[in-house]
Amino acid sequence: MRLSCGSLYRILLILVLIGGMAACQKKPASSGGAMGGEGAAMGGGFGSGDMGGLNQAKYRELGLNTPEEIREFENRRAAFENQDIYYDYDSYVLTEPAKRILDEKISFLKRYARVRVTVEGHCDERGTTEYNLALGERRANSALQYIRNSGLSIQNLTSVSYGKERPVAMGHDEASWAKNRRAHFVLNF
Amino acid sequence: MIFRKGSFLAMFCWRHCRPWLRLLLILPLLAVGMSRLAHAQAQRFELDLTNPNFQRIAIAIPDFKRQSSEQTQLAREMGETLAGDLDFSGIFRPLDPKGFLEDPQTMGLNAPEIKFPDWRRLGADYMVRGNYLVQGGTVKIEARLFDVAAGRPVIAKAYEGDVRTWRAMIHRFADEILYALTGERGVFDTKIAYVQSMGKNKEIFISDFDGNNPVQASRDNSLCLSPAWNPQMSQIAYVSYRDGNAKIYLLNLQDGSSRLLCGYPGMNISPAWRPGRPELAVTLTRDGNPDIFLVSASSGQILQKLVQGRSINVSPDWSPDGRSLAFVSDESGNPQIYAIDVGSGQKRRLTFSGTYNTSPSWSPKGDFIAYSGTVGGRHHIFIMKTDGSGNRQLTDGDGDDVSPTWSPDGRMIAFSSTRQGGSAIWVSSVNGIGVRRLTRQGGGQELPDWSPRMSGR
Numbered sequence A: 001m002r003l004s005c006g007s008l009y010r011i012l013l014i015l016v017l018i019g020g021m022a023a024c025q026k027k028p029a030s031s032g033g034a035m036g037g038e039g040a041a042m043g044g045g046f047g048s049g050d051m052g053g054l055n056q057a058k059y060r061e062l063g064l065n066t067p068e069e070i071r072e073f074e075n076r077r078a079a080f081e082n083q084d085i086y087y088d089y090d091s092y093v094l095t096e097p098a099k100r101i102l103d104e105k106i107s108f109l110k111r112y113a114r115v116r117v118t119v120e121g122h123c124d125e126r127g128t129t130e131y132n133l134a135l136g137e138r139r140a141n142s143a144l145q146y147i148r149n150s151g152l153s154i155q156n157l158t159s160v161s162y163g164k165e166r167p168v169a170m171g172h173d174e175a176s177w178a179k180n181r182r183a184h185f186v187l188n189f
Numbered sequence B: 001m002i003f004r005k006g007s008f009l010a011m012f013c014w015r016h017c018r019p020w021l022r023l024l025l026i027l028p029l030l031a032v033g034m035s036r037l038a039h040a041q042a043q044r045f046e047l048d049l050t051n052p053n054f055q056r057i058a059i060a061i062p063d064f065k066r067q068s069s070e071q072t073q074l075a076r077e078m079g080e081t082l083a084g085d086l087d088f089s090g091i092f093r094p095l096d097p098k099g100f101l102e103d104p105q106t107m108g109l110n111a112p113e114i115k116f117p118d119w120r121r122l123g124a125d126y127m128v129r130g131n132y133l134v135q136g137g138t139v140k141i142e143a144r145l146f147d148v149a150a151g152r153p154v155i156a157k158a159y160e161g162d163v164r165t166w167r168a169m170i171h172r173f174a175d176e177i178l179y180a181l182t183g184e185r186g187v188f189d190t191k192i193a194y195v196q197s198m199g200k201n202k203e204i205f206i207s208d209f210d211g212n213n214p215v216q217a218s219r220d221n222s223l224c225l226s227p228a229w230n231p232q233m234s235q236i237a238y239v240s241y242r243d244g245n246a247k248i249y250l251l252n253l254q255d256g257s258s259r260l261l262c263g264y265p266g267m268n269i270s271p272a273w274r275p276g277r278p279e280l281a282v283t284l285t286r287d288g289n290p291d292i293f294l295v296s297a298s299s300g301q302i303l304q305k306l307v308q309g310r311s312i313n314v315s316p317d318w319s320p321d322g323r324s325l326a327f328v329s330d331e332s333g334n335p336q337i338y339a340i341d342v343g344s345g346q347k348r349r350l351t352f353s354g355t356y357n358t359s360p361s362w363s364p365k366g367d368f369i370a371y372s373g374t375v376g377g378r379h380h381i382f383i384m385k386t387d388g389s390g391n392r393q394l395t396d397g398d399g400d401d402v403s404p405t406w407s408p409d410g411r412m413i414a415f416s417s418t419r420q421g422g423s424a425i426w427v428s429s430v431n432g433i434g435v436r437r438l439t440r441q442g443g444g445q446e447l448p449d450w451s452p453r454m455s456g457r
Helices: A005-024 A029-041 A050-061 A067-082 A096-111 A129-149 A174-180 B002-016 B019-041 B074-088 B116-122 B163-182
Strands: A116-122 A157-163 A182-188 B057-060 B092-094 B126-135 B138-147 B152-162 B191-198 B201-208 B224-229 B235-240 B247-252 B258-262 B268-273 B279-284 B291-296 B302-307 B313-318 B324-329 B336-341 B347-349 B357-362 B368-375 B378-385 B401-406 B412-417 B424-429 B445-450
Touching (some): A050 A067, A067 A096, A116 A129, A129 A157, A129 B268, A129 B313, A129 B357, B074 B092, B074 B126, B074 B163, B224 B445, B235 B268, B258 B268, B258 B279, B279 B302, B279 B313, B291 B313, B302 B313, B302 B324, B313 B357, B324 B357, B336 B357, B336 B368, B368 B401, B378 B401, B378 B412, B412 B445
Parallel strands (some): B057 B092, B057 B126, B401 B445
Antiparallel strands (some): B126 B138, B138 B152, B191 B445, B224 B235, B235 B247, B268 B279, B336 B347, B368 B378
């Protein structure tokens, strides 16, 4: 069927509009289709309006510009935040397994040197509130010290202690207590 | 009455008897007079409350007598509140009103109308007769304490005010009873500040001394801990995470506002007001170690570093003369209680038995320190003398008992306990008898701090 000038004009208009919308979407909208899927998996941050906008600015701040860089960062970030280190009862000494986990965190921090990190120190429910606040801080600081000893001069590394106030495991047995004697790492945006 | 009859007889004989007989007349009167004096002085009981064999004083408190038709239920409630207070003190044993013979609404109010032999037979040492009148929004309460054996009144008090404050009036009379019989007021108008769990947050609450009328005091929507009353009962120092990390704030009880006192880098925890001076002891980790500092109560400025070292130093608590500080240190390898004389800097260790001793609380009388120690893996409340000797276990059983705090008259200790599941505030008299639960709300209650008495009383 031969297109009339009018309908050709209309089609052109529509194409321009679509093209305009595509261009208006924030980067990396150029490969928005491929990222859309993974964006959804990541919580729908990509190309979904405001949410995507906020993250994009932050990523740029951290020196992440391409979708691949961002994807890799998010994967490593999950490991960085989700893997806690654990301590023995009434102790803030770093065990060997704890040091291995800290070594991985150190490589993350070496790679993404501009992140802001808070280390949380926690205790199990036994013992009294105030002593545990101090012990929790000792735990957070021993992890921080280990990180600083590796030569990293991260400005944005702080610690906070929650003592026994924020347990992750609610049981009253050693299995739960062991999970609560921990240092937890949080990235701040 | 005997005295009156006797004096009539004496005057008759005086006029008509020989001089040497007058001496005979005088002597019995003197004897009666002296024994009354002795009896009046014996009203003050030498109460050794630390003695576990202490015998409570039996007291009868019938319903108060109504003198109007308004608020008739207060007749029973006033009697029960007074009985509850006196029972709470650990000194009195209120008798069961069901055993009383007379109808309290027809019974007399004054000594001549009271059938003391009946009360004696019931086993009462003392009896309270009260009456009240409600008119509009005002109540007038009169209350008298009677010595049953002697058949005479000991104290009589009258109160008047807004009917909604009737409970406070009853509490005041309970304090007067304690003062008349023991030489020291009770603690029935004092308060307890504590931490209440609210979902993920914890806020500071205040209740009456008996756990009634809980009121939310802090509104930080965050983690709040360690409330501490100031000696004037006008402020509560506490720890809050509302700004991200642990800082010390002062809650103004007049208007509910709170302001930052200590926000140094690191942690700011464990506030303890110094008796007699506008200062607090606090634990700060600003120098890299949990150390105890003296700070100004108005500005939070550091005045002195009291305890330092390479160990954890927390939980300071002052002696009532403000010269010494008890605190927890793990310099020996695990937490133990120490005391330091602030003037000389001399430090001594107080606890040597057990591997985990914390939460020292110095009695307002200055003679004992309560603390939490572990026995068989469980925390319980202990008392020791201020040189660390004579330590005695006060609580036992299920659960963990921690955070002791003394009543201002040094007779009772409140603490938090998980013996019935979740954490609640409990109280024990200093002889370990009469352990009872104070708080019953959902969530958990912990970290109690017993208020001072209101100033001027």
